[in-house]
Amino acid sequence: MSMFADPYEQFLLDYLVTKLENGSNTRKALLLYKEQITKETKFKKRLEAAIKDMEIGKHKLEAILHKHGFLSAFQYSLVVNSTNTIDGLRLVLSFQKASSNLLPKMINPIYVPMSIIIFTFYGLIVYLGLLDAEVAQLKKINPDVVQFLGIPGYFTYEVAYSGLFISIFITAFMFFGYLYSEKYKPAWLYKVFETQAFADGRFMFRILHGMLSAGISFHKTSLILSKDYFKVGLRPFFAELAELIHKNKKLFLAFEKYHFPTIITADIKLSELSQVSYPAVTKAIYETCDTMYEKNINYMVMQWRFMFWLIAMLVTVVIGSDIINLVISTFTFKTLYQ
Structure with a gap:
């Protein structure tokens, strides 16, 4: 992780995994997360676009995260091929900090x-x-x-x-x-x-x-x-x-x-x-x-x-x-x- 990256973006996947494990509604969880961001950053705009896609309901969570740049192609493939979304996101998080x-x-x-x-x-x-x-x-x-x-x-x-x-x-x-x-x-x-x-x-x-x-x-x-x-x-x-x-x-x-x-x-x-x-x-x-x-x-x-x-x-x-x-x-x- 870069020290100059948006901290809200760095913590997004950790937050999502925690909410999904607790059985929270994903869209509501993201709306709550968005409300914590006071400045109009690029990350906030991408997050708003992702929430709109979720409201439409045509794509799964991992596809939306990939579309808006929250998951790389490699990370997306890990999530898609895992037994479920939570396990896939956990897998992504376990590799994020390694170099x-x-x-x-x-x-x-x-x-x-x-x-x-x-x-x-x-x-x-x-x-x-x-x-x-x-x-x-x-x-x-x-x-x-x-x-x-x-x-x-x-x-x-x-x-x-x-x-x-x-x-x-x-x-x-x-x-x-x-x-x-x-x-x-x-x-x-x-x-x-x-x-x-x-x-x-x-x-x-x-x-x-x-x-x-x-x-x-x-x-x-x-x-x-x-x-x-x-x-x-x-x-x-x-x-x-x-x-x-x-x-x-x-x-x-x-x-x-x-x-x-x-x-x-x-x-x-x-x-x-x-x-x-x-x-x-x-x-x-x-x-x-x-x-x-x-x-x-x-x-x-x-x-x-x-x-x-x-x-x-x-x-x-x-x-x-x-x-x-x-x-x-x-x-x-x-x-x-x-």
Whole structure:
């Protein structure tokens, strides 16, 4: 959930589930909810339109919620294919607050030190301009003084611009590369970054467990997710899973193809041999993913922090100390000869 989203919209589904469980009239419940909103917001206008549709009575609650943007296509499919509307909305609520995107975990250990490196090279470029002016001034006073300044060999625009370009490229590549592969090509990440598979697994296997527990068959669940799953890159995976179920083949083959960790594929392979029920398997796997994610992410963050902050410190200390030495040298010579 976004911190900038309308709080009334964020709470709507929770409110609806509570009212429906208590046997309240849905239209009256929504009217009461609307009266609590004092400002004329976009959400209130959408809610009013939804209430009007309910008064007409041509569509079910879930269809109206989807039509007016209170349920996404994926969430709508969950509700439609659940045993009843309340169970479907509960299923949606259980998934709303989960997230497998690890970008927030990377900000401090990766992107902050990379930003420091970028600004360090930018600072070097700015200082080189000032240094050129200082050297030109010293040459007018005494040309022989320049050789005693001790200007480092790497203090050139070529090195400075190269360092700036490389650090920006690496930062952009990691940022946009992660965003793209996390959404569209998760199998790439799973192959080199096991923690991402566990992060996705916590969410994905919860969805599978929730849908299977709601009475939706595994084949139908896979077909639904192959069309509506929020992470586009995993839709082909669910399509392959549905195909394997249809052909009565081993499901672990799809997981191996998408580079899921061995601990997950082994669980699935073992469950297929022992014929354990799918709801029980998916529950066991998402619990495994929870444990492995918590264990791995802390270790990964610690590694990132050590490596990237160490590099940032080395670059900043080396370039910064050389700049300080030159500032002192130029100031000293200017003082002596003036």
